Amino acid sequence: MPSPALTKNNSYPVLYSFRRCPYAMRARLAIATAQITVELREIELSNKPEALLLASPKGTVPVLQLQNGDVIDESLEIMFWALQQHDPEHWLENGEIQQAKELILWNDGEFKYHLDRYKYADRYPERSELEYRQQGELFLAELERRLNQQSFLCGNHFALADAAILPFIRQFAAVDSVWFEESPYPALQQWLNRFLSSHLFDKVMTKYIPWKPDAQAQLFGKE
Numbered sequence: 001m002p003s004p005a006l007t008k009n010n011s012y013p014v015l016y017s018f019r020r021c022p023y024a025m026r027a028r029l030a031i032a033t034a035q036i037t038v039e040l041r042e043i044e045l046s047n048k049p050e051a052l053l054l055a056s057p058k059g060t061v062p063v064l065q066l067q068n069g070d071v072i073d074e075s076l077e078i079m080f081w082a083l084q085q086h087d088p089e090h091w092l093e094n095g096e097i098q099q100a101k102e103l104i105l106w107n108d109g110e111f112k113y114h115l116d117r118y119k120y121a122d123r124y125p126e127r128s129e130l131e132y133r134q135q136g137e138l139f140l141a142e143l144e145r146r147l148n149q150q151s152f153l154c155g156n157h158f159a160l161a162d163a164a165i166l167p168f169i170r171q172f173a174a175v176d177s178v179w180f181e182e183s184p185y186p187a188l189q190q191w192l193n194r195f196l197s198s199h200l201f202d203k204v205m206t207k208y209i210p211w212k213p214d215a216q217a218q219l220f221g222k223e
Contacts, residue, residue, distance in 0.1 A: 015027065023167075144188045
């Protein structure tokens with residue numbers, strides 16, 4: 001039975017999102033690239049709507065609710081769902097999908113752990129900000145090594161691993177942008193800057209007003 005949180009106007013899937021969340025960002029990247037239209041519901045983390053919590057009680061974004069009421073509430077699963085509908089840029093056809101999954105696992109696990117502590121070092125006094133950054137740099141060094149050999153993380157075109165990991169590298173770079181610009185990762189810097197200046201990045205970072213139940217639907221995805 002469809003969830004009661006499903007929009008009354010179910011012409012499109014509903015995506016609950018938060019603009020700056022890297023998990024939501026990667027989901028939007030895949031949806032935009034797959035040229036799928038969704039109803040985007042930008043939420044306020046401090047005031048989560050009941051519809052989001054009904055759809056996914058854990059209350060994190062992104063959450064995608066399909067027209068039949070089915071819910072996908074993990075960012076990578078949303079990416080795969082979108083790209084399995086339509087993959088015009090061949091994100092899933094680069095022959096290196098296993099490598100991509102392994103890199104994403106490292107990103108979402110060990111790297112994300114140290115990224116959070118690097119960003120908010122005062123909340124985690126067990127180690128210094130420098131130590132947290134140095135632990136995160138182990139991942140940066142691997143990405144730099146790969147980008148010295150090829151244009152993108154798993155080949156010579158932008159694909160799944162790039163889209164899934166870039167939002168987190170963007171966060172890491174922003175903690176201390178001066179340090180990052182002077183760091184020994186020129187290929188990584190170029191890779192990130194190319195993404196930040198792209199039309200795709202501009203599209204997924206469009207600002208939306210927070211969603212209200214009686215608000216007009218805001219559509220995202222296919223242009």
